[in-house]
Amino acid sequence: MGIEATLSPPLASALDPGPAAELDDLAAELRREFGAPVGLLDPRPGVWLHCEGRDPSAFPPAADLAGLPPRVTVRRGREGSGSCWLILPAAGAPGDLLAAVGFAEAGDPARPDDAPTLGPSCPEPALRAWGQAVADRLRAEADSRLAVGDSRRAAREPSVADRLIRRLRVSDAPERFQAMATSAVRHALGVEAVAWIPGGHREPVAVAGGVGTLAPEDYRGLMPDPGAGSIWICNRVGHPLPPAVRRIAVAGADADAPAGWLAAVNTLDGRPFVAEVELLQTVANLVATQRANARLYGDLKDLLFGVIRSLTAAIDAKDPYTSGHSERVARIAVRIGEELGLSTNERGDLYLMGLLHDVGKIGIEDGVLKKPGKLSPEEYRQIQSHVRIGVHILSDLKKLQHLLPGVAHHHEHLDGTGYPAGLAGEQIPLPARILAVADAYDAMSSSRPYRRRMTPAQIEEVFRKGAGVQWDPKVVQAAFACQAELERIRQKGLGESLRQAVGDALGRS
Numbered sequence: 001m002g003i004e005a006t007l008s009p010p011l012a013s014a015l016d017p018g019p020a021a022e023l024d025d026l027a028a029e030l031r032r033e034f035g036a037p038v039g040l041l042d043p044r045p046g047v048w049l050h051c052e053g054r055d056p057s058a059f060p061p062a063a064d065l066a067g068l069p070p071r072v073t074v075r076r077g078r079e080g081s082g083s084c085w086l087i088l089p090a091a092g093a094p095g096d097l098l099a100a101v102g103f104a105e106a107g108d109p110a111r112p113d114d115a116p117t118l119g120p121s122c123p124e125p126a127l128r129a130w131g132q133a134v135a136d137r138l139r140a141e142a143d144s145r146l147a148v149g150d151s152r153r154a155a156r157e158p159s160v161a162d163r164l165i166r167r168l169r170v171s172d173a174p175e176r177f178q179a180m181a182t183s184a185v186r187h188a189l190g191v192e193a194v195a196w197i198p199g200g201h202r203e204p205v206a207v208a209g210g211v212g213t214l215a216p217e218d219y220r221g222l223m224p225d226p227g228a229g230s231i232w233i234c235n236r237v238g239h240p241l242p243p244a245v246r247r248i249a250v251a252g253a254d255a256d257a258p259a260g261w262l263a264a265v266n267t268l269d270g271r272p273f274v275a276e277v278e279l280l281q282t283v284a285n286l287v288a289t290q291r292a293n294a295r296l297y298g299d300l301k302d303l304l305f306g307v308i309r310s311l312t313a314a315i316d317a318k319d320p321y322t323s324g325h326s327e328r329v330a331r332i333a334v335r336i337g338e339e340l341g342l343s344t345n346e347r348g349d350l351y352l353m354g355l356l357h358d359v360g361k362i363g364i365e366d367g368v369l370k371k372p373g374k375l376s377p378e379e380y381r382q383i384q385s386h387v388r389i390g391v392h393i394l395s396d397l398k399k400l401q402h403l404l405p406g407v408a409h410h411h412e413h414l415d416g417t418g419y420p421a422g423l424a425g426e427q428i429p430l431p432a433r434i435l436a437v438a439d440a441y442d443a444m445s446s447s448r449p450y451r452r453r454m455t456p457a458q459i460e461e462v463f464r465k466g467a468g469v470q471w472d473p474k475v476v477q478a479a480f481a482c483q484a485e486l487e488r489i490r491q492k493g494l495g496e497s498l499r500q501a502v503g504d505a506l507g508r509s
Ligand SMILES: [Fe+2]
Pocket: 357, 358, 386, 410, 411
């Protein structure tokens, strides 16, 4: 039985402002729109449902706003606070949901220096007009959504657990999922606060809503003895609790070794807790599962990051004269890819391909790899084998399989005279054609023991002659279009780009 069924119909309709995810989205949208703290309020019981940008205690008392008509108004903050609040009907959710947006009072010379940071200072008529425009837009959006029919929508409405499962991402920070889960359960149960209390004391307590003056860490003190079992309900029958806590229901994520507990505090309508633990238990398990998976994901990401860094370091160590070449090729390829309109994912792949394109050089004899003079045919064959060796090294890393085309074919020529497969034209994968240009650009821009770096004019001349023969003219053209930036791009440090690219690689199925 779903826990929502335990609410009486009038209470459920009064307290359920719609899916918690919609509230999250609405609050975030308003916060972006106004650049100011935003609170969403159900004015009938006078309850803050969601606060963005400031602690709920920084917003006007919810009871003061209860019963306000659903129209755009401006309310002064407390005297001397230097703040004012734009109140607008947030018709993006059912009922009379109101949004309060905090602004600095325009032209108030008495505004104290330590006044809380709010939105921009804005004259009242402008605030009103701004709020009206946003409220009109929200109403239009809500009307178009409701056009599908309330009853059909209700029939399709997934349960809280279903909605959370759909939004569960192992790549998300656990804090993000915990905030989503506590907020969703709070709205579904109609309680003053829901807290996720992790088993480890080094992790912070996540709270949606609030009870009296309780700080997040105070919720640990409300917890039952962990040995008492994984479910605990207290309706204040013989249990000493802080005065503000009238009722509490707690479910542990795991009966043997709790990863944490989910606690619901004080029903808004005063009903006793009975069956709420069913939803609390389910969501507590979801939160614990996401947290455990997020940790494994983080470990895997660190491991892959370390492997790629180690491989690129090994390539650099193998040939000090070309040290940093892989990293520079990666950056240049990404910039050319941007010029060609590649997507973020495709550019992330290009970055990793650039880092790893010459990984096979690890398997080439030093005497051949570093030989400054002319290579014999046998030595040249050895050098060419770095492509095959690179593919072999990477073929065991399942999460990097999509990089193989770039690594395998970055020495193919457009006219089919390159190696290892003698591919021509568009038979050569686009990433490989881009890497070929980036590779040549960095090689010509760098000094070697046997020659000085070439000037930009000389490089341009080589590319002009080779376009359509060795290199794809479209790619050469793209490199010319951003040539002024390429030298600067070569100088950048290795940083978040690798972490991002590794995260994208792991996110693939
Ligand atoms: Fe190469």
